[in-house]
Amino acid sequence: MMRRLHRWPGLLAAAFLIMLAVSGAILSVFPAAERIASPAAVQGQTVAELAALVLDQHPGAEQIRRSPSGKITVWWFDGGTPGAAVIDPATGQDVASADKSVIRQWLTAFHRSLLLDDAGRMTMAAAAFAMLCLALSGSLLVARRVGGWRKWFSRLRGPLAGRLHTELARLAVVGLGISAITALWMAAATFDLLPVDEANPAFPATVSGQTGVMPSAIPALQETPVADLRELAFPAADDASDVYTLTTSQGTGYLDQGTGALLVWATPGPWARAYEWVYLLHTGEGAALWGLALGLMVLATPALAITGAILWAQGRRGRPRLRGMVAAARAETVILVGSEGGSTWGFAATLARALQAAGQAVHMAPLSSFSPADYIAARRILVLTATWGDGAAPSSAKGGLERLAAARPLADVPLAVLGFGDSSFPDFCGFAVAFEAAARDRGWNLLLPGERIDRQSPQEFARWGRALGQALGLPLELNHQPDTPPVTSLTLISRRNYGEAVQAPAAILRFAVPKAGLWRRLTGRGFGRFRAGDLLGILPQGAAVPRFYSLASCHRDGFVEIAVRKHPGGLCSGQLMALQPGQSVQAFLRPNPAFQPDRGTTPLILIGAGTGIGPLAGFIRAEGGRRPVHLWFGARHPDADLLFGEDLERWSDEGRLTGLRTAFSRSGPRQHVQDALRGDALALRALIARGARIMVCGGRDMARGVQGALNEILAPMDLTLVTLKSEGRYVEDTY
Incomplete structure (x- = not known):
């Protein structure tokens, strides 16, 4: 509800808000200029x-x-x-004309009424009301995103458009709110809607x-x-x-x-006094510095409108359109979707179309909008959700569990949960499992036992659809064909081979950045902008489901780079390891905002093993010596598979890499990276005490070992990884 209250006034009134803000920002300069030019x-x-x-x-x-x-x-x-x-x-002598500049008069009339008299004044008053709604709802959304009002200025993570939108909002929201309230007061006074006691x-x-x-x-x-x-x-x-x-x-x-x-x-009476203060706060006349500050804050409106529109478009890009969809209040079947990359929306759309073909009125929405009180005609609720990271909610399900906990169960409306995930992860479909358990605890009737779809299997989805059809008494055949994401041809320009001597072939593959148009460069779509740690989706020949690799480069480096290890029977890794310079693969980008360094200057602790070094190397390259960066890296043998070994040595010499500690499982003392961490416990504690952020990338087994070692290291400091995670100081990207 709050997101809708924030979104639609912004989208509908964006043009008027931009005109209101830009003209007001320009007008804010005149009182200051007048103050400077006027003899004292x-x-x-x-x-x-x-x-x-x-x-x-x-x-x-x-x-x-x-x-x-x-x-x-x-x-x-x-x-x-x-x-x-x-x-x-001082002299009484004339120094300047008394006439206001033509530009100022025109801007004032435009700002107040769009040069349209009363109709224009009412339009601008409506725009001011929209700005007030945006300021209030935006404040609540920012507080929700950062974890409360006390954390208003805490560091942000996520995609650039979202971070920029939030940064601007929390800096400008006070000015936007004051500007909107005072504009509405002055409009009410203009139309004689307020008492007069001058x-x-x-x-x-x-x-x-x-x-x-x-x-x-x-x-x-x-x-x-x-x-x-x-x-x-x-x-x-x-x-x-x-x-x-x-x-x-x-x-x-x-x-x-x-x-x-x-x-x-x-x-004058209190109403006249109040109007004087309102006029001063809105125009800055009599308080030139405040006027300039307000003008700067209000000038954030165009940027907020643009970044807000980008966020809205990004939110809709992965969501398929469903023809004939009814409103939530009229739906017999409500389908709620938790998705991170968009693939779960595709399964949900297949289910929705099959139900429509069976005569059902269907409503499909993100799980984050879960609101049972609105489903007054519903006969069932179907939840299809993926899992993000280590059991967390995907982006379109944020807040879904909290809404479930706060809502009263619908007695005659059963609920079914279908999870999507990868069984190679220990917490397979963890969020779906947690949602179903919470629903059961709240007293919801379950239409079907919880099911989990492994690696987007169309066959498993079809079997679940038949079971659902039997429970509903409807013939359901869910023949889902995953949408192939728009791909771009990437041409390999160089490769560095590792691991043959230890029977674990690996390579660092460097591709040319495909040409991107001006719009893609400005919006960051496609390969117009990417960062180390983002995901490169490779669509192997003969497969419908992509495989993902963490990027070891950013767009400023001028190339697309990944680290790959050949897995026995691996279709994608086999094709990539056979790739030669000049040959191409089909690929696309997916942002990975949850695994990015913050923008602080506190130490950065990077921990990885094997090809998990890929994004970590990209972070070292991108930091450029701006902050202390310490790397703990595990491999098999220093002469066989020390990926990025030459680069790490050079970055150490250049000051990009402050500290480097390696661990080899088949050479020397034969230890894993978690053993190296235990050996450097004192140094790690000192870095963590200075506010260091820890980033881990590699296999799940390695990550579990690292977690155990770090908890041992943190114990004397009365800290745990749970604490560091809650503070945003510990993140993982594991496979």
Whole structure:
């Protein structure tokens, strides 16, 4: 709900918000420029002294007005001809024209009403309301993403567009909220929707009827500093019944032009005072530095609109369209999907189309939107979900477990859970298992026992579909054909071979970066932008399911590089190991935001074994000596499969790599990387005490060994890996 409240006002009002923000940001410069250009009043100068100087220069003066920026303007008549100028309060002499620039007038009218009078004002008020909704909902979403209000400025991880969107939001949200609230207040005042209690005293019933007292002799003007002046209006010539009108920051009063006596005085009420503060906060007039700061914050709106649209598009790219889908409230079958890379959406779409063909009204949505109260016509809920990492929720299922825990079970609506994963991982379909267990504990009826699909098997999915059909009394044949992702041809330009001597062939393969158009380079789509640690999907010949390899390079390196080891019977690894320079493979990129170094300067501890060195080498290359980087690396033999050995030596000499510790299982003391960690426990504790972040890449067995060693090392510090994980200081990428 909160995401929808944030998304749709932004998408629908984006153009108006950008116009509102850009014009407002430009207007914020004018008060500061006016403040700099306007001559300053003399310290301690009174209105009486200022009026005397003005009358010396312009005997026919009718009005003196001081703007919040300090600019003093005089209007006069000279022989029946009107005139106006900005004056120097020290001399009373004219220094500039009183007319506002044409650009400023046009921008002000555009900002307030799009040059469309009342219709434009209402449109811009609606845009301001949308901005307020975005500021409030965005604040809640940022707090949810970083783990609470206390962690508002904590470090972010994830794709560039998401990080940039959140960074800008948490820096600018205060300004955006204030700008929106004050704009709505001023719009309400324009349409007379707010009470008015300005200081408008009634004209005095009696005056002396005398004339001739000079402003310099009037006590009220002698007691009023120029800094408090808003406006001084002179009495009309030859009209003994007229008066001086003085307006200050404290109120408005009438002064007798014959005696100088204060006849009437009125102070503004709370609504008028509030409007003055609202006007100052919105325009910056009277607080130039605040105006500039607000303008900078509001100027984030175009960037927020662009990054928000990119995030929305990215979220929809992996989600197939389902023709004939009904709203959640009308659906007989609700299908909820937890997916990280998009493949589970494809299975869900196959299921949805089969149910539609059987006459069912179907609604398909991300598991993160789980809301049983909305499923008023539902007869069943089907959850299809993958698992991210070590049992975590995939991106489209974030918050699903929490929503399940908070929701009341639907008594007559059973639920079924189907997990997707890889049985080579110990926590096979861990999130699906956890979701089903939580549903059972909450009292949900289960339509089918939980099932798990191994490696996206269409055959296993078809068997589950037949079981589902029997439970529903419907003929269901789920013939799923995985969508082949859009692939690009990568040409191998060089290779370095390792491991033959220890019967474990491996290679570092370097491919040319395919040409990308301007749009792909700007948006980072395809091979327009990639980072070490992202995943390269290789579609081997004769297979429909890709294999993934962690990148050892980023787009700035000018090549695409991976480390590969040949696995017995491995289709993809066999084809890659047989590849020669000049030959090509079909590949695509998948971001891997959960496995990226942070942007801090604290030490970085990299731990890997075998081809797990790939992304770690890419991180060392990319860091460029910006922070201390320490690598613990395990291999079989230093002369056979020390992948990136020459590079590691060079990076150490260049200062990119601060510390290097290797462990070889078939040479020397014969130890694994976890043994090397135990031997360096003191050094590791010192680095961790300095705030080091730990990144581990390699096989699952190696990762378990590393976890055990690190927990032993952390114990004397009263720390655990669970603590480091919760702080974002320990991440794994294992296979």
